[in-house]
Amino acid sequence: MDSIVVTGNGPLHGQIPIAGAKNACLTLMPATLLSEEPLTLTNAPRLSDIRTMSTLLESLGAEVAQMQGGQVLTLSSHSITNHRADYDIVRKMRASILVLGPMLARDGHAVVSLPGGCAIGARPVDLHLKALEAMGAELDLRDGYVHARAPGGLRGGRVAFPMVSVGATENALMAATLARGTTVIDNAAREPEIVDLAQCLRKMGAQIEGEGTHTITIEGVDRLGGATHAVVPDRIELGTYMLAPAICGGEVTCLGGRIDLLAAFCEKLDEAGIDVTETEAGLTVARRNGRVRAVDVVTAPFPGFPTDLQAQMMALMCTAQGTSVLEERIFENRFMHAPELMRMGAQIDVQGGTATVTGVETLKGAPVMATDLRASVSLILAGLAAEGETIVNRVYHLDRGYESVEEKLRGVGARIERITGQ
Ligand code: UD1
Numbered sequence: 001m002d003s004i005v006v007t008g009n010g011p012l013h014g015q016i017p018i019a020g021a022k023n024a025c026l027t028l029m030p031a032t033l034l035s036e037e038p039l040t041l042t043n044a045p046r047l048s049d050i051r052t053m054s055t056l057l058e059s060l061g062a063e064v065a066q067m068q069g070g071q072v073l074t075l076s077s078h079s080i081t082n083h084r085a086d087y088d089i090v091r092k093m094r095a096s097i098l099v100l101g102p103m104l105a106r107d108g109h110a111v112v113s114l115p116g117g118c119a120i121g122a123r124p125v126d127l128h129l130k131a132l133e134a135m136g137a138e139l140d141l142r143d144g145y146v147h148a149r150a151p152g153g154l155r156g157g158r159v160a161f162p163m164v165s166v167g168a169t170e171n172a173l174m175a176a177t178l179a180r181g182t183t184v185i186d187n188a189a190r191e192p193e194i195v196d197l198a199q200c201l202r203k204m205g206a207q208i209e210g211e212g213t214h215t216i217t218i219e220g221v222d223r224l225g226g227a228t229h230a231v232v233p234d235r236i237e238l239g240t241y242m243l244a245p246a247i248c249g250g251e252v253t254c255l256g257g258r259i260d261l262l263a264a265f266c267e268k269l270d271e272a273g274i275d276v277t278e279t280e281a282g283l284t285v286a287r288r289n290g291r292v293r294a295v296d297v298v299t300a301p302f303p304g305f306p307t308d309l310q311a312q313m314m315a316l317m318c319t320a321q322g323t324s325v326l327e328e329r330i331f332e333n334r335f336m337h338a339p340e341l342m343r344m345g346a347q348i349d350v351q352g353g354t355a356t357v358t359g360v361e362t363l364k365g366a367p368v369m370a371t372d373l374r375a376s377v378s379l380i381l382a383g384l385a386a387e388g389e390t391i392v393n394r395v396y397h398l399d400r401g402y403e404s405v406e407e408k409l410r411g412v413g414a415r416i417e418r419i420t421g422q
Contacts, residue, residue: 004392004406006383007415008365011250014412016241018256018282019045019403020071020231024193026095027170028200028231029053032062032075033102034178035204037226039075044231046070049093049400056089056096060103080107087113087144093400097125097167100148101175104137108150114141127168131159135172135179156181156220164189164301169216170197176218177206185216191302192261196232203227235261237402239309240377242285244409246274247316247385249287252412257283264305268313271295272320294322294359299329311337311378318346319385320359328353337375340368344386365390373397380405384414391419 020043030053032039044050046069054064054073061081065074083103090096090113103110114125125146129139132148134157140147156179159172169189174197176183188194190212198211204227207219238257245252246269259266259278266276269285272292277284294317299307307330317324318341328334335355338348343366347358365388370376376398383390395418398405406416 001393001421002395003419003421004380004395004398005417005419006380006390006392008384008386008388009413009415010248012245012248012252012384012412012414013250015253015255016408016412018233018238018241018254019043021045021193021196021234021236022047022049022401023095023166023236024196024232025050026053027098027193027197028229029057029073029075030098030102031174031197031201031204032057032077033060033080033099034106034174035224035226036078037076039204039226040228041073041075042071042228042230044071044073045234046403047400049095052089052093053095056085056099059086059089060099083107083110085110085112090115095167097128098171098174100128100146101132101171104132104148104150105154105175105178108153110148112146112148114144114146127161127163127165128171131161131168131172131185132175134159135175135183154179156183156218159183159185161185161187163187166191166193169194173197173208173216173218174201176220177201177208177224179218179220181220183218183220185218186214188214188216189301190214192232192235200227200229203229233257233261236306236308236374238262238283239265239306240312240381240402241408242269242276242283243312243316243381244384244412244414245285246272246287246292247319247381248414250413251284251286253279253282253284255282259283262306264303265309268295268297268305272316291319291321291359292316294320294324294357296325298327301330307331307334308374310334311374312381314338314348314355314357315341315378315382315385317357317359318348318363318382319361320357323356323358326355326357328355336371337378340371340375340379341382343368344382344390346382362387364388367391367393370394370397373401377402377405380409380416384409384416
């Protein structure tokens with residue numbers, strides 16, 4: 001298994017290009033199952049999760065053609081030849097559940113394994129299933145699979161989510177585009193990836209209103225056509241690289257970055273004493289005056305502070321002046337990076353869903369273990385700021401969500417290398 005070696009090397013300067021959003025692409029790709037005509041996605045990120053989704057869609061009968069080294073994907077699902085998404089593929093990635101709504105909406109039946117994914121909590125799929133039931137689906141859970149049927153086709157319904165779920169909103173939205181009649185999704189997720197999906201579906205001929213608000217209304221249509229769509233920039237990759245100059249000092253421009261994708265996060269950086277400037281090129285981030293200030297963070301659905309940036313923000317707070325309290329409200333068990341950061345000299349006290357971080361002047365390089373995708377990159381960020389060498393072991397999660405991480409960081413002056421394992 002590969003490791004990454006990082007050596008603290010002082011302030012960073014230069015530009016980092018931001019890729020298309022993994023999480024948007026993973027929901028746009030299954031939208032191919034809704035139409036006989038091709039869907040072309042530009043600005044796709046080159047990540048192992050995207051390859052996993054391609055393999056899954058191919059197993060269902062879709063054709064996936066890659067151009068420009070994988071930055072352009074053309075997906076064609078002339079017909080769905082297999083309606084069973086197997087455990088062997090689904091267990092690798094939780095977003096696989098997103099094929100359920102589209103298959104059911106198009107052909108009235110689907111069998112999908114219950115998913116796996118990052119080990120950051122129980123992460124059930126009950127909300128996905130309740131949404132489809134509200135549209136008339138008959139569901140049966142057996143042998144670790146969801147067996148779904150809608151013999152006369154799905155019909156419009158009222159989907160009222162008791163809590164905000166990004167994936168369940170996406171599944172419901174896709175399914176509703178081909179359901180008979182009107183579907184109203186209440187307490188919908190408002191993430192930029194949902195807006196991106198709705199915009200793409202509209203290009204395919206779907207009738208959708210209200211994306212980006214709490215209530216999305218969909219008028220079902222008989223069929224959807226093809227479309228070409230550019231994937232929205234990855235706000236989590238953006239936030240991660242914005243933290244690199246924040247933690248090491250220097251000035252870095254994240255090309256393609258936009259404040260509207262990360263307003264709550266940018267406010268916290270401002271509070272911490274980091275300058276963020278929006279220009280035509282992207283977001284320029286600079287730390288000029290000594291140590292950052294400690295700030296408190298509570299994760300929340302969009303437009304709140306993203307849970308997917310909590311681990312990276314904790315890495316910054318480890319060297320801040322003062323004490324910060326980070327509350328994780330989306331996923332239980334999402335502080336697995338804390339003991340690893342403590343191996344580097346961080347002072348962190350975790351009690352349930354709250355971590356209290358007392359900033360230290362410097363972190364010290366150490367061998368550490370990556371436990372999930374965002375934890376992996378938080379350890380790299382900490383390593384960039386530490387004295388000496390940090391070896392991040394088991395980095396396979398990193399390749400699920402970050403394209404060319406070593407090249408991008410080396411481009412701004414970081415000392416980072418990959419050691420390829422057996
Ligand atoms: C998506 C993102 C993930 C991000 C998360 C929250 C993708 C591929 N992944 O994950 O990176 O961390 O949003 O921003 O887009 N829940 C239930 N029942 C369900 C579904 C969810 O109880 O049926 C709970 C989850 O356990 C969690 C909360 O709802 O506590 C939010 O999860 P959700 O928004 O669904 O996350 P994902 O879509 O899985």
